[in-house]
Amino acid sequence: MKQFIKQLRFLYLVKFKWRKYKIGRNFYAGVRVYFWAREKLMIGNNFYIGRDSQIETDSIIGDNVIFGNKVAIVGRYDHHYQKVGVPTRLAPRIRDKNYNWKGLDQLTIIEDDVWIGYGSVIMGGIRIGKGSIVAAGSVVTKDVEPFSIYAGNPARKIKSRFDSPDELEKHIWLEEQILASHKNYRGVESIDV
Ligand SMILES: CC(C)(COP(=O)(O)OP(=O)(O)OC[C@H]1O[C@@H](n2cnc3c(N)ncnc32)[C@H](O)[C@@H]1OP(=O)(O)O)[C@@H](O)C(=O)NCCC(=O)NCCS
Numbered sequence: 001m002k003q004f005i006k007q008l009r010f011l012y013l014v015k016f017k018w019r020k021y022k023i024g025r026n027f028y029a030g031v032r033v034y035f036w037a038r039e040k041l042m043i044g045n046n047f048y049i050g051r052d053s054q055i056e057t058d059s060i061i062g063d064n065v066i067f068g069n070k071v072a073i074v075g076r077y078d079h080h081y082q083k084v085g086v087p088t089r090l091a092p093r094i095r096d097k098n099y100n101w102k103g104l105d106q107l108t109i110i111e112d113d114v115w116i117g118y119g120s121v122i123m124g125g126i127r128i129g130k131g132s133i134v135a136a137g138s139v140v141t142k143d144v145e146p147f148s149i150y151a152g153n154p155a156r157k158i159k160s161r162f163d164s165p166d167e168l169e170k171h172i173w174l175e176e177q178i179l180a181s182h183k184n185y186r187g188v189e190s191i192d193v
Pocket of ligand 1: 117119137152
């Protein structure tokens with residue numbers, strides 16, 4: 001029964017509340033998740049987004065991506081703070097129809113198999129490369145290289161995800177087979193733990 005109610009909730013979120021966005025299969029969203037995109041939000045399969053997280057920029061998110069709890073993608077230029085003589089609070093906001101300042105062309109891209117740790121903030125318009133990890137509590141202001149671990153504020157590369165190039169090569173080779181065998185993956189909710 002509990003499982004059924006959860007599935008109904010996801011159905012409501014994907015098919016009704018967020019119907020103007022494109023969301024793939026096996027979507028999981030915790031409570032109080034918030035989405036807003038001016039033009040587009042496209043999310044791949046098997047996306048997990050923890051509670052109290054928010055996506056507030058145009059974004060493309062790949063397959064098998066995890067956002068921990070309290071993760072945010074925020075717009076760098078949400079408010080036109082250089083409108084001379086106008087307090088930022090009263091200045092045009094990116095959500096206004098007639099907004100024509102910076103940030104309109106910014107698209108955040110999170111590639112496949114990215115894990116964003118608890119409480120991280122991602123600035124709009126950056127690209128997080130495939131297979132990377134953003135450590136808990138980071139503030140990501142620049143692009144993240146693939147298969148890397150970034151941490152801190154501002155986030156910097158602390159190491160590669162794998163300990164050696166051989167392991168990375170093996171991972172890339174094996175992953176294709178693993179993904180093929182997970183074609184029928186039904187999402188975290190279906191896993192008995
Ligand atoms: C990214 C992560 C997996 C790295 O773990 P690890 O491989 O054990 O990393 P290490 O402990 O070897 O850290 C390497 C360096 O980065 C630093 N570091 C690790 N995590 C950090 C963080 N969140 N912020 C800042 N620095 C961090 C370490 O202090 C260490 O610094 P040093 O070399 O100066 O000693 C882990 O730190 C993390 O953040 N996991 C996500 C946890 C989470 O959010 N869970 C809930 C969401 S699902």
